[in-house]
Amino acid sequence: MTPAVEVLDPRVDPEPRYWADLRRRAGLRADWAWEVLAVQAWCARTPQYVTVLHGEGAPRGVVSSAWVGSRTRRHRFVSSERGGSWGGLDVRAPGTSSLPGWWFAGAAGGGCRELLTDYVPAMRETLGRGLRCLLLRQVPSSGLSAVDGRFRLVRETESIAVLRTDTFGDRQDWMNTLTRKRRQNLRKIFRTVEEDETLDVRVTPGTAMDPAEVAELIRHNEVKHRDVPIVPLPQFVGYLERLLRQPDVFVLSYADRDSGRLLAIATILDDPEWPVMRTWSALPVEAGGRPNLYFHFYGESVRWSVETGKRGVILGKKMSETKRTLGAELVPQYAAAVPLW
Incomplete structure (x- = not known):
């Protein structure tokens, strides 16, 4: 029993x-x-x-x-x-x-x-x-x-960015909801990336990716976010190997078409309604990366979400104001410390 x-x-x-x-x-x-x-x-x-x-x-x-x-x-x-x-x-x-x-x-x-x-x-x-x-x-x-209650500490933390996409028919519908300045900027970025014949952009099952290459690329992003008392451990290859082989994991990848070198990725934890864009990381421009892929990633997230029939995408924390200008709703979240006597 x-x-x-x-x-x-x-x-x-x-x-x-x-x-x-x-x-x-x-x-x-x-x-x-x-x-x-x-x-x-x-x-x-x-x-x-x-x-x-x-x-x-x-x-x-x-x-x-x-x-x-x-x-x-x-x-x-x-x-x-x-x-x-x-x-x-x-x-x-x-x-x-x-x-x-x-x-x-x-x-x-x-x-x-x-x-x-x-x-x-x-x-x-x-x-x-x-x-x-x-x-x-x-x-x-x-x-x-x-x-909430006596002797308990409750504090607002970073909001979660959530972008609803089921009201859009395509990426252009989403762009039409943004400010004129943001639309102009995104159009330029999308055109530059999509006209670059040396760049391969695709969404694939996680099994198509090399876990060691993904781990190496993710560590560029981890270096930038050391703003907490105990720095998170890096993403171990063994962990990523098992995560990427799950059937509900996809990867949005940017790679150099000639060399095959991975330039940027976003890992996606899929869900029938609200997939999570779990990790974004890109090779720095000074190390051979491409500029503005971060903003192109949002356009691809919307495109993929619309095409696969999702309600929307969960974009997570960090860069909250940038995500808000891209149409995301910032959902308040809290942390609570509860003493146990």
Whole structure:
């Protein structure tokens, strides 16, 4: 009989028999594939937990979190131990900061109340009284009333950029909604890129890409974003190898047609309605890259979304104002620190 709550460690626990069905029901993208979670957990600084809460005959909730304790260090990798004597849980999505790291069937307020009433007791039972706090990321506005309260710290974080495309018939329809100055700039960029016969631009399944080449290119982008207290670890080749071979991962790539050298990429976590543009990175111009591919990428994102019948694309964080001028809606997100007595 399946227990009411399962606290799983992807490093050592096999993929649950219900996992594929749970991913479909919850809309969990490719970064939640079990083999992807497993290699990410082995490459992490701290233990990574996947907690599944069961209801009548099927899972009713799932939460991804990382244990953060006194022994967490920038250059330390996870040990074989579970948790530690004292610390907290950082509840976050396993592969993208654009989405929450939890799902509860039919829950109001984004499922934030269930995190406190159902998830916390289960983790206290597993990790003991050393579990002293909870950090929730990507809390939606609708969940604020559930996480706010005395001794709790709630702060607005970077907004998530969301671009709806199901009202457009093609890329030109989208451009018609932008300001005149932005349209003129984009037309020039699109014309320059699309008339460049040495440039190959395409959207392909992730399996068509070389994980080592993708990892090398992504690190150019990671170098630019070192604005957090603990710098994120680089994208390991082993992780990308497993992520790219998932059937719901696509890559928008820019390559030199003559040499085949990869110049820029955007990885796409596909979804029937709202795919996530997970990672953008480009070779610097001074290292042989091409200018303005970042803006061309937005046009290609819209084109691909319209042609594949999506409702829109999730463009993530960073460059929020630029994304707003490109027609994206900035959806407020919050983080909540909840002490556990």
